[in-house]
Amino acid sequence: xxxxEQPSEVTxxxxxxxxxxxxxxxxxxxxLSWYQQHDGGAPTFLSYNxxxxxxxxxxxxxxxxxxxxxxxxxxxxxxxxxxxxxxxxARSPDSNYQLIWGAGTKLIIxx
Amino acid sequence: xxxxxxxxxxxxxxxxxxxxxxxxxDMNHNSMYWYRQDPGMGLRLIYxxxxxxxxxxxxxPNGYNVSRLNKREFSLRLESAAPSQTSVxxxxxxxxxQRDTGELFFGEGSRLTVL
Numbered sequence: 313x314x315x316x317e318q319p320s321e322v323t324x325x326x327x328x329x330x331x332x333x334x335x336x337x338x339x340x341x342x343x344l345s346w347y348q349q350h351d352g353g354a355p356t357f358l359s360y361n362x363x364x365x366x367x368x369x370x371x372x373x374x375x376x377x378x379x380x381x382x383x384x385x386x387x388x389x390x391x392x393x394x395x396x397x398x399x400x401x402a403r404s405p406d407s408n409y410q411l412i413w414g415a416g417t418k419l420i421i422x423x
Numbered sequence: 424x425x426x427x428x429x430x431x432x433x434x435x436x437x438x439x440x441x442x443x444x445x446x447x448x449d450m451n452h453n454s455m456y457w458y459r460q461d462p463g464m465g466l467r468l469i470y471x472x473x474x475x476x477x478x479x480x481x482x483x484p485n486g487y488n489v490s491r492l493n494k495r496e497f498s499l500r501l502e503s504a505a506p507s508q509t510s511v512x513x514x515x516x517x518x519x520x521q522r523d524t525g526e527l528f529f530g531e532g533s534r535l536t537v538l
Contacts (some may be wrong), residue, residue, distance in 0.1 A: 320473060345524065345525040348537060351530075354532055355513070355529050356529070357524075362524070365524075377474075399466070410471065411527070413465040413467075415465040
């Protein structure tokens with residue numbers, strides 16, 4: 313089957329750097345997306361990797377290695393407002409319109 | 424721009440009651456989706472509409488129906504609510520441009536409790 317695995321929780325200190333990993337098992341692969349969701353809020357799109365390598369958007373970067381079936385989201389200069397859940401998602405090989413979602417990683421930031 | 428608008432934001436139902444969640448987007452997107460999210464869980468797709476006039480089942484369609492009323496609006500109906508349908512429901516939309524980054528735009532969510 314198709315699945316994306318993420319750690320359930322990660323803890324880091326304000327000002328530090330944290331990496332959230334996502335490993336996937338799908339019969340086909342069309343790129344990896346990352347979303348952020350604050351408690352009580354809606355998911356918001358952060359980044360997309362269609363090809364291997366690093367994509368940078370401000371303090372956030374995302375990396376993909378298709379040969380290793382692995383990606384990660386890197387958050388630098390952590391701020392308290394980065395406390396949220398982070399989800400990786402990949403397009404389903406069965407449909408152009410469906411995404412397969414990871415269960416999410418809760419990021420806890422300590423002062 | 425309003426983006427994706429869902430109503431109602433909160434609803435309490437009794438078992439067996441019916442209701443419709445409304446969703447509208449003003450971004451001229453072709454594809455629209457309904458997800459549910461249970462506490463501490465990821466998103467599960469209920470139904471989606473790839474384009475106006477089409478709807479398809481997702482992972483968890485049982486107990487739900489949808490209507491793609493026009494390009495802007497996509498509604499979700501619970502015909503006979505059950506406690507297992509207590510959840511947060513998110514509507515989302517996506518463009519269908521050739522370069523698909525998978526970017527979904529979400530509404531604020533509708534928090535439904537079934538007693």
